[in-house]
Amino acid sequence: MQRSQTTPDTPSKKSAKLKKFFGDDAPAAAAAAAKPAVNERPWFLHYDYDVNEIVYNMEGYVKGGSLPALVERLTLHDFLDMNFINTFLLTYRSFCTSMELLNLLEARYNLEPPPGLSEEDLEVWTQKKLKLVRLRVFNVLKNWLELFYNEEDHIILDQLSKFIDTRIRSTLSFSCDQLERLIRKRKESESHGGLKKMTLSLPDPPEPILPRNRKKFRLLDIEPLEMARQLTIMDFKLYSSIRPVECLDKAWSRDTNDENGSVAVNIRASIEYCNQITAWVSEAILSQSDIKKRSAYIKYWVHVAEKCRLLNNFNTCMAVLSAFDNSSVGRLKRTWDMVGARTNLTLSQIRKLMGANRNFTEYRAMIHSINPPCIPFLGIYLQDLTFIEDGNANYLKKTKELINFAKRAKTAEVIREIQQYQSSLYQLKPVEELQSFIQGSLRSTRDEDQLYKESLKLEPREREDEKIARLLQESGFL
Structure with a gap:
């Protein structure tokens, strides 16, 4: 690799400089960059x-x-x-x-x-x-x-x-x-609608944990582990379909009427899936008028998030966590007070892992040591790609004619991270009745404004004196 067609230093001078700076084993990239082969x-x-x-x-x-x-x-x-x-x-x-x-x-x-x-x-x-x-x-x-x-x-x-x-x-x-x-x-x-995927001989999937009545069941009749498995099947299908071209030029944020607006179809579908999960979890909790039932639904979804974490499905795990952190559910102090210590401990451990502190330091360290299969949290990659796109010009500033390839190298690093787990398949068995139940639930969620109004009905805002009076009454002092 040559920097230019002329090289001022002789090979022996360059070699001596590299050895003095790096020691006897100079890095290959530096050695290649310094190699004055052109003159020879x-x-x-x-x-x-x-x-x-x-x-x-x-x-x-x-x-x-x-x-x-x-x-x-x-x-x-x-x-x-x-x-x-x-x-x-x-x-x-x-x-x-x-x-x-x-x-x-x-x-x-x-x-x-x-x-x-x-x-x-x-x-x-x-x-x-x-x-x-x-x-x-x-x-x-x-x-x-x-x-x-x-x-x-x-x-x-x-x-x-x-x-x-x-x-x-x-x-x-x-x-x-x-x-x-x-x-x-x-x-x-x-x-034929795309290349055939390579089929590998993988171990048999675990038998699904089915509700007692497969034709008529409610959300809480589905085991948290099986719910996590079925969500993982859906999420991995979206994640594994993301193509490198979708990660360029913030294609997922373009107007769909734009010439290239439909490029990032799989990233958009994954974002939509996460938003729907968050809305579904919020709605499931807020549709319960009884405070004990609301706390039971919170416990259920915490267990689902934990099972997702154990399946290395960090994307769905984060989508569930986002429901607990949004204003509609997060403000339900009375409901949260009824959630047990064990559930709160589990939730705090998930929060610690998935927390945005110092740019998701703990999560980033962990994700690089995970054994596949895995669905990483897509939002971090989209954030990184956005920073790269917004913080670096497409052409080098001094020339305006030379393509900024260093920017593309940073983008390629993120794309490789996304690709890292795309080909390692989950061995899980889809259950048609559960998949239909989930799909129907994702489609029928209400928007954030409606959910917040419902939250205010369930637990109206209180002045401090009203809160003290309520607590005294609930404790039997009034």
């Missing part, structure tokens, strides 16, 4: 982009670059950086279209030699640059089709097929079959 090569093996077209940070990672320079770096003949390739393919849709990327990759494959080369130099250029660049282009295309393809990328498939036939078949024939097979698979997946 013939001029015609130098990079094609201009020195001003790409910028590196102190650690040697790409900070920004023009689009052609970034695509060239994807396909360098003498340096392979899989982390850069992964980050680029995860985030390129925030700064260019799929067709633009394909055109630039085709241009790289069709690289022309510099004019005026001797036959001997032309042979060296062909063997040491052109062939290697073409291999890199093939590998990027293969990775793109295998791992980073979106349904919207169907527009590139015909042009790519033509390029394979007209150029790649005659110059890199061994790769044609692989690319054509991937293109066929993508076209078939479109006609």
Whole structure:
């Protein structure tokens, strides 16, 4: 990895500086950044982009670059950086279209030699640059089709097929079959509604805990553990469907009438699910006019939240917790006074884990050590993506022309965290009657204003003297 086409220090000076600063084992990134290989090569093996077209940070990672320079770096003949390739393919849709990327990759494959080369130099250029660049282009295309393809990328498939036939078949024939097979698979997946998910042989799911009467039951007839399992099935389906493109440019917060407003369909569905859970929990509690019944419903939902936590379903756990913290339920002091010490202890432990103190420090530390399956709390990732998007310009400030790639690297880190648990499936058995009950409950919830009015009816606001008189009366002193 080179910072520029000229390197002021000799290799021995650079090596001595690195050893003095880092010790004998200098970090690979720093060593690569300092490596002055450019001066040791013939001029015609130098990079094609201009020195001003790409910028590196102190650690040697790409900070920004023009689009052609970034695509060239994807396909360098003498340096392979899989982390850069992964980050680029995860985030390129925030700064260019799929067709633009394909055109630039085709241009790289069709690289022309510099004019005026001797036959001997032309042979060296062909063997040491052109062939290697073409291999890199093939590998990027293969990775793109295998791992980073979106349904919207169907527009590139015909042009790519033509390029394979007209150029790649005659110059890199061994790769044609692989690319054509991937293109066929993508076209078939479109006609069959997406690629088939890989099926793994997993242990049998636990037997569901069913209500005594499966045709007629109430909320409290459903075991908290089974409720947590059924909610986890629903939540994981939404979470595992989230695609990287949905995480770019705050797509989930755009107006649905916007040109790209429908991109983040799965993130929006997950947000809607969490809001519905919170509203359902609130409504279930507030629909009880009897204070003892209200406290029983609070206990029930605390147990559901705890079972979600034990299932590593932190997203639903947080949605339930949000109901306890909203104004409609949180203000019911008399009801909360009747909730037992054990339930309050369980709730306080969940609050401590999921608390927003110091940017969710405890939760963040825990989530990185969890064994899958797991549904992380999506809200933290959306918060992080929002901070990255709002706090970093799309282009480097000094140039206004170089794409801010450091911003995309931060975004890619968050996307990788979201992806971390998407492929580890839960072994749980959906129960049709319970799923229907939950879906019906989620659809029939009231809005926050209505819930708050209901809360005021159940426990009206009290002046301090009224509160003292009530407490004395309840204690038998009046």
